[in-house]
Amino acid sequence: MILRFFDEISSDNTKNQVWNLLCACDNEFYPSLSSRENTSQSQLNSHDHKNKKPFSYFSSLLEQCFICAYDDENMIGFLSFIPKYSSDIYRDIGLSNYVSTICVDTKYRGLGITYKLYDFLFSKIPNQYCLSYVTTRTWSLNDYHIKALHKMRFVIHATLKNHRGQGIDTVYFKKKIDFTDN
Numbered sequence: 592m593i594l595r596f597f598d599e600i601s602s603d604n605t606k607n608q609v610w611n612l613l614c615a616c617d618n619e620f621y622p623s624l625s626s627r628e629n630t631s632q633s634q635l636n637s638h639d640h641k642n643k644k645p646f647s648y649f650s651s652l653l654e655q656c657f658i659c660a661y662d663d664e665n666m667i668g669f670l671s672f673i674p675k676y677s678s679d680i681y682r683d684i685g686l687s688n689y690v691s692t693i694c695v696d697t698k699y700r701g702l703g704i705t706y707k708l709y710d711f712l713f714s715k716i717p718n719q720y721c722l723s724y725v726t727t728r729t730w731s732l733n734d735y736h737i738k739a740l741h742k743m744r745f746v747i748h749a750t751l752k753n754h755r756g757q758g759i760d761t762v763y764f765k766k767k768i769d770f771t772d773n
């Protein structure tokens with residue numbers, strides 16, 4: 592497996608591979624990506640878009656940086672992040688690299704690809720993108736992602752109770768990057 596960084600996705604082939612992975616994972620997200628307008632919207636409790644494709648989400652995704660994992664030339668996973676992200680919820684930590692989306696091809700799950708994508712973000716992105724914090728959010732029932740985040744020493748920054756429906760919280764995470772480790 593190899594990893595590649597893109598600060599912009601310009602080739603049609605790469606766009607298509609991201610689109611295919613995104614569509615394949617769409618309904619695993621809660622709520623589905625096709626029901627969202629963009630990658631960081633605050634209102635996340637609508638569920639009435641069952642047969643749609645994630646067009647709006649995809650176009651907002653293409654404005655981000657990507658770390659993509661390949662088996663030969665096949666994209667088998669990607670992590671997208673918004674560099675220099677700021678929002679009210681993270682006001683006290685300033686700018687961060689905000690991971691908006693991770694998708695791994697179902698055939699390649701459980702092989703540690705998520706850890707490798709994050710590790711690249713922590714230590715191998717070009718210097719001009721390095722920041723003191725990496726942040727992300729997920730929903731409280733996303734066990735595999737949350738397990739991986741805790742193992743990588745992310746800590747919970749904030750929790751919005753029942754934000755995605757009864758019993759489904761939105762959990763905001765952060766991790767301080769120690770550049771002396773790199």
Ligand SMILES: CC(C)(COP(=O)(O)OP(=O)(O)OC[C@H]1O[C@@H](n2cnc3c(N)ncnc32)[C@H](O)[C@@H]1OP(=O)(O)O)[C@@H](O)C(=O)NCCC(=O)NCCS
Pocket residue numbers: 616619620691692693694695696699700701702703704705706707729733734735736738739742
């Ligand atoms: C969440 C997701 C990215 C994890 O990808 P992955 O590459 O399979 O994750 P990893 O192999 O790095 O594993 C992370 C942890 O989850 C566990 N895990 C992942 N898939 C698993 C499975 N099917 N069964 C049991 N455990 C699993 C791994 O064992 C690992 O835990 P460990 O360190 O204790 O062994 C992937 O399931 C996915 O694409 N899901 C749909 C989209 C999504 O939820 N994205 C995250 C929100 S943005």
